[in-house]
Every structure is written in C-alpha cells, then in structure tokens.
Amino acid sequence: MSDTPRIPHTALWHDKLVAGFRRTSEKLGGNIASLLTKERLDRATLDEIEEALIASDLGPATASRVRERLEEERYERDMDAAGVRAVVADEIARILAPVAKPLEIEAFPRPQVILVIGVNGSGKTTTIAKLAHLFQEQDYQVMLVAGDTFRAAAIGQLKTWAERINVPIITGKEGGDAASLVWEGVKRGTEIGTDVLIVDTAGRLQNKAGLMDELAKIRRVLGRLNPAAPHDVLLVLDATTGQNALSQIEVFGKETGVTGLVMTKLDGTARGGVLVAAAERFGLPIHAIGVGETLDDLRPFDPREVAALIAGAD
Numbered sequence: 001m002s003d004t005p006r007i008p009h010t011a012l013w014h015d016k017l018v019a020g021f022r023r024t025s026e027k028l029g030g031n032i033a034s035l036l037t038k039e040r041l042d043r044a045t046l047d048e049i050e051e052a053l054i055a056s057d058l059g060p061a062t063a064s065r066v067r068e069r070l071e072e073e074r075y076e077r078d079m080d081a082a083g084v085r086a087v088v089a090d091e092i093a094r095i096l097a098p099v100a101k102p103l104e105i106e107a108f109p110r111p112q113v114i115l116v117i118g119v120n121g122s123g124k125t126t127t128i129a130k131l132a133h134l135f136q137e138q139d140y141q142v143m144l145v146a147g148d149t150f151r152a153a154a155i156g157q158l159k160t161w162a163e164r165i166n167v168p169i170i171t172g173k174e175g176g177d178a179a180s181l182v183w184e185g186v187k188r189g190t191e192i193g194t195d196v197l198i199v200d201t202a203g204r205l206q207n208k209a210g211l212m213d214e215l216a217k218i219r220r221v222l223g224r225l226n227p228a229a230p231h232d233v234l235l236v237l238d239a240t241t242g243q244n245a246l247s248q249i250e251v252f253g254k255e256t257g258v259t260g261l262v263m264t265k266l267d268g269t270a271r272g273g274v275l276v277a278a279a280e281r282f283g284l285p286i287h288a289i290g291v292g293e294t295l296d297d298l299r300p301f302d303p304r305e306v307a308a309l310i311a312g313a314d
C-alpha cells in the first residue's frame, strides 16, 4: 500500500492538457481581450467581464469573485488582458485546489470497491479502462465488473477494454443481476489479491426507481462482504453537456450518493469552465479529468496548471 500515489505527470500529459483546453481557453481568453479596449477597467467593462465569465460556464459565484478582485486591483494599477487573465486564473486555482484529489487506494481489507455511475454516453466505459490503466501504472492489481447488464453492448465494450489492458473481468448475461456479479467480483478479487475492483453500472437516470433499487441492492450485497464497501461512488460527467453536468451531480447525488467526480471530454468543448462551476458549487473531490480517447488521456490534475489553461493565462 502506498500513501502517495505514484502518478507520472509527463510532458506529454501537459501537451494533451494544452490541446484539450484550447477551445475553452480561446473562448474565455478571447472574450476578455475583446472587452479590454479601454485603458482602465470601468464599471461597464467589469460588468461585461463578469457576463463573459458566466457565459464560459464558470458559474456566477466565481464570476462575481473575479469581478470583486478586479475592482480592488484596478485602483492600484492599470490592467491589460494578461493582467485580467492572471486574476481569473488565480481565482480558478483557489477553487480547484481543494477538490483536485487523485483517487487513493487505501482500503483495508482489499479490494477497494469503486462504483462508477453516470448517464449513458458520458464516457463511463472508457473512463473505467483509463482508471484501471492509471492504477496499473501505480502497480495496483485491478479487476473490473461489467455491472451495466442492461445493454449487451456495454458488457462487450468493457470486455474488449479488459482484454486490451490485460485485467480480469467479471461478466454476466444481458439482463442479469448486477449485485451478484459484484458479489462474485469481491469474492474472486479477494482470493487473487486484487487491490481495486472497478464496477460499471447502468446509467438509467430516466428510470430512477430501477436505478435506485439496483444500487441499493449492490450496496446491500457489498455491505455483507465488507461494511466499508463501496469505498467510492464515482460520477462520470461529460463536459460538453455544460450546465447539464451540474444538474446530473445534483440528481445522482440525491438519488445514489456521490463521493467524487471525473469529468471527461474536456477536449471536445469550449465549456471547460464547467469544471470550475462543479467544484465551486458542490465541493466534491474531482479525481481525474479526461482530455481524449486514448488510455493516457485521463489523469488527476494540477489545479494551477488547469486554471491557467482555462483562463488562457501564461
């Protein structure tokens, strides 16, 4: 067991982040530059900056804090676009710093059970593969459970990933009982010394009662084997859905409980500011972000680095 996860942060990851956040950063940075045509920040420009920040999905609370900071500082010195972007980056970093937390594997007894939830298409399956890969890099033994038994395609997709990254997987039939698969996963995982058991689940928000029943059953079964399980309930969010991602946190949080977030597809959107809005509004740990489709495209993040990228600051 290790208290400090050994997560390689390579130059390659930095390049992926830069490319991933380009659209967000161009939108926000571009908006700020186009607003700063006057020499000094007057009230009307401050209003416009605040609106631009809200339009970039950063959320009203962050936007108003940035505005307050700009208001304080404008009396002290002239401020150009780079100065404004630096203030924005600083405020974003303050919000992200307390929530940017890698998912640590510390459960005893093992395995640590991670339930992965989220609506269909949010990137759940690929996120599970990427997380498994990340844990493998840290020398943890990983096992997967194909608990989304509602769609045969979901089972097949996860199986393909498991073969690719060479981790064992527990699968059942379409329409089968997810809780019994989880039970088998914990039993088999314990026998072979698995550190992390990652469980896919069905993402049917449209059928809340069914989803609740199924997750409650999974929790019951897990609790009999290990009262601390599931150790993590991870909600996967698609950043391209913007503000909709926030309502998903609300709904899943209320219906199923959520211990942490993963935000994917930050590379496919100019709405990356939603990462900040999620942090600000819910304060839940954000364990990793996804900026592409390959295995190495999902990692924990450095709040300062990401804040600078979102704000388009140097």
Ligand SMILES: Nc1nc2c(ncn2[C@@H]2O[C@H](COP(=O)(O)OP(=O)(O)OP(=O)(O)O)[C@@H](O)[C@H]2O)c(=O)[nH]1
Residues within 6 Å of the ligand: 118, 119, 120, 121, 122, 123, 124, 125, 126, 127, 154, 157, 203, 264, 265, 266, 267, 268, 290, 291, 292, 293, 297
């Ligand atoms: N660009 C980009 N694409 C991603 C990212 N994460 C996942 N995807 C893609 O998004 C699509 C949906 O991902 P899945 O993992 O299948 O999503 P899911 O939530 O399991 O969806 P269902 O299988 O429909 O339940 C796939 O084509 C992924 O390759 C990301 O960070 N960036």
